[in-house]
Amino acid sequence: xxxxxxxxxxxxxxxxxxxxxxxxxxxxxxxxxxxxxxxxxxxxxxxxxxxxxxxxxxxxxxxxxxxxxxxxxxxxxxxxxxxxxxxxxxxxxxxxxxxxxxxxxxxxxxxxxxxxxxxxxxxxxxxxxxxxxxxxxxxxxxxxxxxxxxxxxxxxxxxxxxxxxxxxxxxxxxxxxxxxxxxxxxxxxxxxxxxxxxxxxxxxxxxxxxxxxxxxxxxxxxxxxxxxxxxxxxxxxxxxxxxxxxxxxxxxxxxxxxxxxxxxxxxxxxxxxxxxxxxxxxxxxxxxxxxxxxxxxxxxxxxxxxxxxxxxxxxxxxxxxxxxxxxxxxxxxxxxxxxxxxxxxxxxxxxxxxxxxxxxxxxxxxxxxxxxxxxxxxxxxxxxxxxxxxxxxxxxxxxxxxxxxxxxxxxxxxxxxxxxxxxxxxxxxxxxxxxxxxxxxxxxxxxxxxxxxxxxxxxxxxxxxxxxxxxxxxxxxxxxxxxxxxxxxxxxxxxxxxxxxxxxxxxxxxxxxxxxxxxxxxxxxxxxxxxxxxxxxxxxxxxxxxxxxxxxxxxxxxxxxxxxxxxxxxxxxxxxxxxxxxxxxxxxxxxxxxxxxxxxxxxxxxxxxxxxxxxxxxxxxxxxxxxxxxxxxxxxxxxxxxxxxxxxxxxxxxxxxxxxxxxxxxxxxxxxxxxxxxxxxxxxxxxx
Amino acid sequence: xxxxxxxxxxxxxxxxxxxxxxxxxxxxxxxxxxxxxxxxxxxxxxxxxxxxxxxxxxxxxxxxxxxxxxxxxxxxxxxxxxxxxxxxxxxxxxxxxxxxxxxxxxxxxxxxxxxxxxxxxxxxxxxxxxxxxxxxxxxxxxxxxxxxxxxxxxxxxxxxxxxxxxxxxxx
Numbered sequence: 001x002x003x004x005x006x007x008x009x010x011x012x013x014x015x016x017x018x019x020x021x022x023x024x025x026x027x028x029x030x031x032x033x034x035x036x037x038x039x040x041x042x043x044x045x046x047x048x049x050x051x052x053x054x055x056x057x058x059x060x061x062x063x064x065x066x067x068x069x070x071x072x073x074x075x076x077x078x079x080x081x082x083x084x085x086x087x088x089x090x091x092x093x094x095x096x097x098x099x100x101x102x103x104x105x106x107x108x109x110x111x112x113x114x115x116x117x118x119x120x121x122x123x124x125x126x127x128x129x130x131x132x133x134x135x136x137x138x139x140x141x142x143x144x145x146x147x148x149x150x151x152x153x154x155x156x157x158x159x160x161x162x163x164x165x166x167x168x169x170x171x172x173x174x175x176x177x178x179x180x181x182x183x184x185x186x187x188x189x190x191x192x193x194x195x196x197x198x199x200x201x202x203x204x205x206x207x208x209x210x211x212x213x214x215x216x217x218x219x220x221x222x223x224x225x226x227x228x229x230x231x232x233x234x235x236x237x238x239x240x241x242x243x244x245x246x247x248x249x250x251x252x253x254x255x256x257x258x259x260x261x262x263x264x265x266x267x268x269x270x271x272x273x274x275x276x277x278x279x280x281x282x283x284x285x286x287x288x289x290x291x292x293x294x295x296x297x298x299x300x301x302x303x304x305x306x307x308x309x310x311x312x313x314x315x316x317x318x319x320x321x322x323x324x325x326x327x328x329x330x331x332x333x334x335x336x337x338x339x340x341x342x343x344x345x346x347x348x349x350x351x352x353x354x355x356x357x358x359x360x361x362x363x364x365x366x367x368x369x370x371x372x373x374x375x376x377x378x379x380x381x382x383x384x385x386x387x388x389x390x391x392x393x394x395x396x397x398x399x400x401x402x403x404x405x406x407x408x409x410x411x412x413x414x415x416x417x418x419x420x421x422x423x424x425x426x427x428x429x430x431x432x433x434x435x436x437x438x439x440x441x442x443x444x445x446x447x448x449x450x451x452x453x454x455x456x457x458x459x460x461x462x463x464x465x466x467x468x469x470x471x472x473x474x475x476x477x478x479x480x481x482x483x484x485x486x487x488x489x490x491x492x493x494x495x496x497x498x499x500x501x502x503x504x505x506x507x508x509x510x511x512x513x514x515x516x517x518x519x520x521x522x523x524x525x526x527x528x529x530x531x532x533x534x535x536x537x538x539x540x541x542x543x544x545x546x547x548x549x550x551x552x553x554x555x556x557x558x559x560x561x562x563x564x565x566x567x568x569x570x571x572x573x574x575x576x577x578x579x580x581x582x583x584x585x586x587x588x589x590x591x592x593x594x595x596x597x598x599x600x601x602x603x604x605x606x607x608x609x610x611x612x613x614x615x616x617x618x619x620x621x622x623x624x625x626x627x628x629x630x631x632x633x634x635x636x637x638x639x640x641x642x643x644x645x646x647x648x649x650x651x652x653x654x655x656x657x658x659x660x661x662x663x664x665x666x667x668x669x670x671x672x673x674x675x676x677x678x679x680x681x682x683x684x685x686x687x688x
Numbered sequence: 689x690x691x692x693x694x695x696x697x698x699x700x701x702x703x704x705x706x707x708x709x710x711x712x713x714x715x716x717x718x719x720x721x722x723x724x725x726x727x728x729x730x731x732x733x734x735x736x737x738x739x740x741x742x743x744x745x746x747x748x749x750x751x752x753x754x755x756x757x758x759x760x761x762x763x764x765x766x767x768x769x770x771x772x773x774x775x776x777x778x779x780x781x782x783x784x785x786x787x788x789x790x791x792x793x794x795x796x797x798x799x800x801x802x803x804x805x806x807x808x809x810x811x812x813x814x815x816x817x818x819x820x821x822x823x824x825x826x827x828x829x830x831x832x833x834x835x836x837x838x839x840x841x842x843x844x845x846x847x848x849x850x851x852x853x854x855x856x857x858x859x
Contacts, residue, residue, distance in 0.1 A: 253749035260744045316743065359822035367819065374815050378808040389791070389800045397796055402738045404746075404789035411804060542727035605751060625756070635727070637749075 003068055006056030007147040007161060010097070013049040013104075014137040016042050021130030028123035036123045040111045043126050046133060047108040050101045054088070057097060057146055061087055067171040069159045070094055070146040076177030076601040078572035083178060086188045090178050092312055093146035095191065099308065100136040102199040103129065110203055110228075118224060124210035125203075132202050135334050143326040177572075177601030184606075186246030190239055194266050197236025198304045201273065203228045205301035208294055212345040217290060217352045222280045230662035233277055236270050237658070241651040252607030252622050254639035255534060256647065259408040261316045261387045265307035268383055272300040275376035282366045285431050287356030289366075291346065292373070294353065298342040305335045315391065363434040368426040375419050382411040409535070413466070420473040420528060423521050424480050446479035462537070470532045477525040481518045508660075516661025523657055526650030533617070533643025540640070542624065546633040554640040556619055557583040561591075563626055563634050574598040578623045578634050582612060594623040594636070617642040725766040733762050733772055740783035747787075 020042035027035030057070075061084045066072045074087040074094065089098040107129040115122050140146065148159045151167040158164065181187060204225035211221035243263065244256035257263060276296040282289050310316060313328035346353070359367055386403040393401045428434075428442040454472040462468065489504035496503060508515040541553045545560040552558075558580050565576040577595035581588065592610030599606070612619040618641040626634040734748035739755050747755055758779075765775045779787045791797035 252751070253746070258744070258746075355822075359819060362819055362823065370815060370819075374808075374811055377811060378804075381807045381811075382804045385800065385804050390786075392799075393791065393796060400784055400786040401791040401797065401800075402744065402786050402789060403791065403800060404738065404744070407790045407800070540728075540731070542731055544727070607751065624751075637727075 002056045002059055002065070003147040003149055006053045006060070007141075007145065009049055009053040009056065010137065010141050010145075010147075013046050013053060013100075014134065014141050016045050016049060017130050017133040017137055020046070021127050021134060024123040024126040024130065028120075028127075036126075039123060039126050039130075043111050043130065044108050047104040050097070050104045050137075054097055054101050057094065058085055058088060060147075061085065064175070065171075066173070066175050067149045067169050068146075069148045069150060072150070072172055072175045074175070074178050076175040076572070078570065078601060079177060079183075080571075083183055083188070087178050089191050089195070090182050091146075093140060093144040093148075095195075095312070096136055096140045096144050097146055098192070099195060099199060100133060100140065102195055103133050103136065103202060106200055106203055107133065110206075118220065120214050120216065121207060121210040121221070121224075124213045125206045128206035128209045129202060131338075135330075139327050139330065143330070174601065177599060179602055180597065180599040180604050180606040181250055184246055184250045186242050186249060190242040190246055192239075193235050193242055194239030197232050197234075197239050197273075198269065198308065200228055200232035200235060201269065201297075201300050201304050204232070204276075205297050208297045209342065209345065212294065212342075212349050215349065215352060217349055219280075219283050219287070219290075222283060222293065226280070227662055227664070229273070229277060229280070230658060233270075233273050234655070234658040234662060236266070236273060238651075238655060240266055240270060241654075245648065245651075248644075250606055250608060252609065254538070254540065254609075254620055254622070254637070254641065256644075259386075259405045262311050264383045264387050264408075265310040268380055268387075269300050269303040269307055271376050271380045271383070272296055272303060275373045276300060278369050279373050282369050286366050288359070289370075290353040290355065291350060294346045295343075296373075298339065298346070301342070302335055302339045305331065305338070309335060310387065316387075361433045361435070363429055363436065363439055365426060365429045365431045365434070368422055368429055372419065372422050372426065375415050375422070379412050379415050382408065382415075386411075416528075417469060417473065420470070420477060420525070423524065424473060424476040427480060427484055427518065427521070443476075443480060446476055446483055449479055450475040464536055467532055467536045470528065470536075474525045474528050474532075478522055481522050481525075484518060485515070512663065513661050516657050516659075519657030519660060520654055523650045523652075523654035526646050526653060528650075530644045530647025530650065533646070534641045537642040538639060540638065542635065542637045544625075544633060544635040549633065551636065551638060553638050554617075555584055556638075556640065557586075558592075558619075558621060558636065558638055559583070560633055560636070572600045574600070576623065576626060578610075578626070578636070580610065580621060580636070582619060592619070592621050594621045596623055613645055615643075615645050618644050725763050729766060730759050730763045733766075733775055734759050736789055737776065737779055737787050738789060740779070740787050746789070 020039045022039075023035050023042060024039035027033070027037075027039055060068050060071050061075055062081055064071070064075070064077055070091055070093045074091040075084045079087070087094070089095045107126075110129075111122070111126065145161055148161050150157050150170040150172070151160050151164055152170040153164050153167045157170050158167075160167075163169075204221075207221040207225045211217050240263075243266070247253075247258070248256040276293065279289050279296060280293055283293050309328070309331035313331055314325045315328055361367060386408055389403055390401050393399055424446075425439065425443065428439055430438070450472050453475045454468055457471050458468060485504065485508075488507045489500055492498065492503040492507050493500055496506075498506065539554045541551060543551045545551060547560055547562060550557050550559045559582075561579040561581055563576065563578045565574065567574050575595055575597055577593050580592050580594070582590055582592055589612065592612060594610035595608050597606045597608065598604075607622055610621040610623075618639070620639040620641055622637040622639075624635040624637045731748040735746055737747040739745045739747050739750040739752070740758075741754055742750055742752060745755075747758060762775055765778065770778070776788070780792070785792050785797075791800050793801065
């Protein structure tokens with residue numbers, strides 16, 4: 001009964017979403033405020049409706065209704081309740097409902113905002129959201145229905161939403177259970193974070209389209225959606241980091257990022273989103289790049305849908321899987337159609353999107369921001385082409401190829417290095433105009449200090465040129481950024497007569513976006529330390545040991561002690577756990593317990609490393625294999641991952657930085673003052 | 689496909705058994721020990737190859753039984769004295785180019801290497817040209833633009849003055 005109910009509610013939501021879009025357009029065309037209001041309320045209604053459908057699905061998941069195909073695929077009796085709930089987004093059909101639900105949440109939230117002078121955007125924002133929502137709901141209602149049940153027809157089991165003739169409901173004894181890899185806490189939070197990021201980018205896109213359609217192509221749409229974009233970026237970034245952490249903890253290959261197409265699918269909208277975050281500032285400050293910002297947000301939206309499509313359609317395993325998947329062609333069609341229409345709108349409004357002023361200098365802040373955009377787009381080109389090429393190759397030559405890490409690493413590392421360099425230099429350049437002299441004067445002290453650190457590293461740590469360049473840039477970023485904090489606080493200290501820390505706190509509080517951005521830059525530098533560490537200095541060894549035997553790697557000695565294997569009947573898991581002693585230069589450091597968990601329901605393994613993590617390095621031990629009867633013992637794979645902890649420390653600081661920048665201001669007058677400053681005279685500002 | 693794989697695997701197991709037998713004959717001698725490739729030596733090659741059946745999984749970390757056997761195959765090939773390139777070629781011949789971490793540099797595959805740099809260079813060129821165009825002096829189009837475009841310098845005093853002014857406004 002809950003299945004029919006849930007499906008019915010989904011169907012109603014779809015109809016309401018379609019109505020909302022149509023009413024919005026019709027209302028806007030005929031200047032009928034009542035119809036637009038009706039569209040707005042319909043849009044608001046989608047949130048409770050999809051929530052009810054989701055609640056029905058969760059009810060089925062929690063209560064072991066294995067006659068529902070989706071429940072059968074992603075849960076089993078042995079799973080704890082919280083995992084049964086999170087299984088909602090653990091499979092295709094459920095995750096599409098999840099997507100729709102998030103979109104309904106965001107769209108409802110945005111329609112509830114105070115629309116005074118922006119009211120002409122409203123119908124078009126509703127329209128764009130409604131089209132997106134209709135698409136995703138349509139996918140679930142017609143192709144990937146999570147409420148489909150099993151039916152017994154003439155001795156065969158068939159999945160179908162409604163009872164075929166002479167059929168009885170078929171209920172399997174137990175479900176297949178969630179893929180064990182998805183039961184990790186990181187994986188429980190990682191998809192919702194990514195989806196939050198994906199879905200929240202729909203809102204700035206909707207406003208951009210509204211601006212194009214209404215012809216109000218000034219930077220109003222950017223100002224309204226500034227915080228949305230920041231939060232979207234936060235969720236997307238954090239989703240990526242969580243994915244990396246999850247990979248490090250359970251995938252058992254000693255790394256956090258494998259340039260897998262699925263990872264890149266989520267990384268691509270992040271690239272355009274990050275470029276967008278920077279380039280909108282140029283439009284706000286200088287009235288430049290209006291066309292470009294439109295293109296960036298359109299690309300971000302297209303890549304969000306494309307990313308969902310890549311991970312959901314099976315196209316990555318084979319072009320043919322894509323053709324056979326019911327949703328693949330529709331996704332492709334939707335991405336293409338929205339992209340073409342959006343670009344057509346930009347072309348239509350091209351003359352109104354002309355710059356209000358011009359670039360003055362190639363070293364000005366806006367020019368450096370443009371370089372930053374070029375670099376992000378270059379990385380995007382590499383990623384996009386790397387993901388797409390195997391499909392093209394298979395399509396045209398029938399030959400399957402792999403585009404793996406060596407390709408991406410070679411192509412992107414100089415681009416990332418250039419980004420680091422820009423991160424060090426750009427904060428020092430002024431809006432409008434800078435010269436080599438002014439920049440040089442601002443940077444030379446930091447540069448000499450960074451050079452000194454690099455020379456010290458050369459003699460004490462590494463002679464690897466790539467690593468030294470990387471470390472130089474990282475130190476430079478940190479020094480330059482701290483110097484900026486110091487310089488601003490000192491200036492305020494002098495003028496306001498406050499003590500240094502009050503001055504610093506108020507300075508940062510008064511310009512959250514700028515100083516939040518700086519915190520993010522420092523966090524990126526810290527993350528870069530971790531990435532350099534693992535990319536350049538990772539060491540690994542593997543060996544099969546009998547009890548008491550040892551393996552040596554990078555100063556560590558790992559001694560195999562014992563191994564035990566036991567069942568946990570309640571959870572349906574078999575644990576095999578090895579105990580090893582770890583020594584460094586003969587000194588006993590402690591025990592590690594790498595293990596393999598085997599899940600009976602899904603018949604899959606999860607490899608949990610034994611990890612000893614310090615700021616200097618991680619000793620990361622995997623149990624690869626074991627011989628239960630003979631005395632040969634167990635096979636271990638051991639990685640030493642230098643500096644990788646800085647990646648996680650950097651991500652936490654990153655979180656702090658974005659929240660600092662995006663947190664709503666509680667002083668409306670201040671917000672007002674800032675708007676006036678920027679809108680009225682647009683003076684190149686020192687504090688922005 | 690499956691049958692072929694099976695044959696290869698059998699061949700691998702056979703070769704491995706042969707290698708073990710040979711090793712057994714020379715048991716105790718330094719020669720045998722030197723000739724049994726270590727896991728690390730196997731992984732150096734396995735790391736550069738992708739599992740022919742799983743998606744996007746390097747052979748050195750792939751946990752499936754099939755991959756374990758392929759690693760043993762590499763070990764026996766190493767023991768036979770095959771070079772790294774020969775072993776990689778063997779895998780390409782049997783499972784196609786997808787086992788390589790990068791497409792081989794032939795035919796259409798050149799596109800994967802040439803297109804991105806070409807597009808990036810093109811982008812850089814357009815950006816540079818736009819810069820040139822923008823930085824060329826020309827008459828202001830709008831009144832607001834003049835205000836907006838006001839030049840600033842990074843002189844410290846100037847910076848402090850602007851900061852002070854803004855702080856006053858915001859207080």
